[in-house]
Amino acid sequence: MLNRRGFVKAALAAPFVPSLAGFLSSRAQAEAGKTLKAAPATAQLVPADVAGPTPVWAFNGTAPGPVLRVKAGERLKVMVENGLDQPTSVHWHGIRIANGMDGVPGLTQEAIEPGASFSYDFVAPDPGTYWYHSHDRSWEQNARGLHGALIVEEAEPWAGADRDLVLVVDDWRLTEDGTIDESFGHMMDWSHAGRLGNVVTVNGSYRPKFAVRPNERIRVRLINASNARTMAIGLAGTTARLLALDGMPVGLNDVAEPVQLAPAQRADLLADFAASETPLPIAVETRDGPVPIAEIVVSGDPVREASDDPIGLPTSGPGVLPNLSGAKRVELLMEGGAMGGMSGAMHDGRMMDMRALVDEGRVWAFNGIAGDMDEPLARFAKGSPALIAIRNDTGWPHAMHVHGHHFRVVSRNGKPIADPALRDTDLMMPDETIEIAFIADNPGKWLLHCHMLEHAAAGMMTWFEVA
Numbered sequence: 001m002l003n004r005r006g007f008v009k010a011a012l013a014a015p016f017v018p019s020l021a022g023f024l025s026s027r028a029q030a031e032a033g034k035t036l037k038a039a040p041a042t043a044q045l046v047p048a049d050v051a052g053p054t055p056v057w058a059f060n061g062t063a064p065g066p067v068l069r070v071k072a073g074e075r076l077k078v079m080v081e082n083g084l085d086q087p088t089s090v091h092w093h094g095i096r097i098a099n100g101m102d103g104v105p106g107l108t109q110e111a112i113e114p115g116a117s118f119s120y121d122f123v124a125p126d127p128g129t130y131w132y133h134s135h136d137r138s139w140e141q142n143a144r145g146l147h148g149a150l151i152v153e154e155a156e157p158w159a160g161a162d163r164d165l166v167l168v169v170d171d172w173r174l175t176e177d178g179t180i181d182e183s184f185g186h187m188m189d190w191s192h193a194g195r196l197g198n199v200v201t202v203n204g205s206y207r208p209k210f211a212v213r214p215n216e217r218i219r220v221r222l223i224n225a226s227n228a229r230t231m232a233i234g235l236a237g238t239t240a241r242l243l244a245l246d247g248m249p250v251g252l253n254d255v256a257e258p259v260q261l262a263p264a265q266r267a268d269l270l271a272d273f274a275a276s277e278t279p280l281p282i283a284v285e286t287r288d289g290p291v292p293i294a295e296i297v298v299s300g301d302p303v304r305e306a307s308d309d310p311i312g313l314p315t316s317g318p319g320v321l322p323n324l325s326g327a328k329r330v331e332l333l334m335e336g337g338a339m340g341g342m343s344g345a346m347h348d349g350r351m352m353d354m355r356a357l358v359d360e361g362r363v364w365a366f367n368g369i370a371g372d373m374d375e376p377l378a379r380f381a382k383g384s385p386a387l388i389a390i391r392n393d394t395g396w397p398h399a400m401h402v403h404g405h406h407f408r409v410v411s412r413n414g415k416p417i418a419d420p421a422l423r424d425t426d427l428m429m430p431d432e433t434i435e436i437a438f439i440a441d442n443p444g445k446w447l448l449h450c451h452m453l454e455h456a457a458a459g460m461m462t463w464f465e466v467a
């Protein structure tokens, strides 16, 4: 039996932990709560004979919170109650939402104070896999468990899958006694890769098992809810096809490789599971090979004799690639971080050197400004094409997220991309330059930030206005 220290160290590093293979998830995820209460709770994140339960912050008592479901075009009303001892807010990630419901304190609403509540009320226009998460001190609140899946169902039910399997993948930094490591705000994390954890859970459980029947066709909705860990996730024993990225259909492409998800990104896979005597792992790629994070158990009577040809999702979202002639072009230079060579940046209205910036908890900059929000990056006329050229002049990957719009990466490192997918978050590698394009058709003030949450808090945040 592994001891606690060994478990936490081994959870990500070891290719297989045989003594824990029987650990079974019994989490029941409620659907469509009208109220989300953020409050302290406990969660059994690692096997009970190893450690825990872990004190977490949860929506309605579970981390992740309940799976919320709404039909495309319909209104979702959620009363968020704050049972924490610090302010909070909820961002509905990837939804082309009305600006006042976007959940960004100081930009679109006042933070929800302890004991107070806020009524979110919005139309979800596009079917797909989304998620909700804290957007106040999110580097701490998201890491403590304040997030959940938001599924926007097709207005007309899609007949392409027998059912959904929603998998919220999270990365926790735990101590050896199973409590959350309190190293929040650590400048080593903020200036490097962000807060990386040491235990990966799926739907709040360690290596849960999910039962399917032979030849059952499942829409697997993968959500990377971690603060900073990019994960390549693969399904064994199935021909999984890629259906959608960040909620938006991508056609029907075979997936030969594990699908890479940066923090906040989602992928929908269509998976047929043939009969199997042994459980089929869902695994994250690591340097030491794939590490199982969940298992599919195939049992019972076949759903059908054999799998027929799959059908793709109906197209939704913002139609065809916009005509970019006359687009307003904006440059965004990302700098800073460890080994980045940034000498200083503007903060609080004055130029600061790196030492002064570190004292302020700001170590990254956009266009020479370390996270100050007084002025927008750009203003776009409502309905006009927008083109933002983003250069990652740092030594680190970043998951660049735009609020209120889906965009297309129309070029990467100067090479045009044919038929780019609609995304709300793009993973940029060091020294990469991308151009993203979208129609700025959603009025309001919208964040553009790195979704490695420590990077956002330490300067990688700006906003633009559509009016």
Ligand SMILES: [Cu+2]
Pocket: 397, 398, 399, 450, 451, 452, 455, 456, 460
């Ligand atoms: Cu980043």
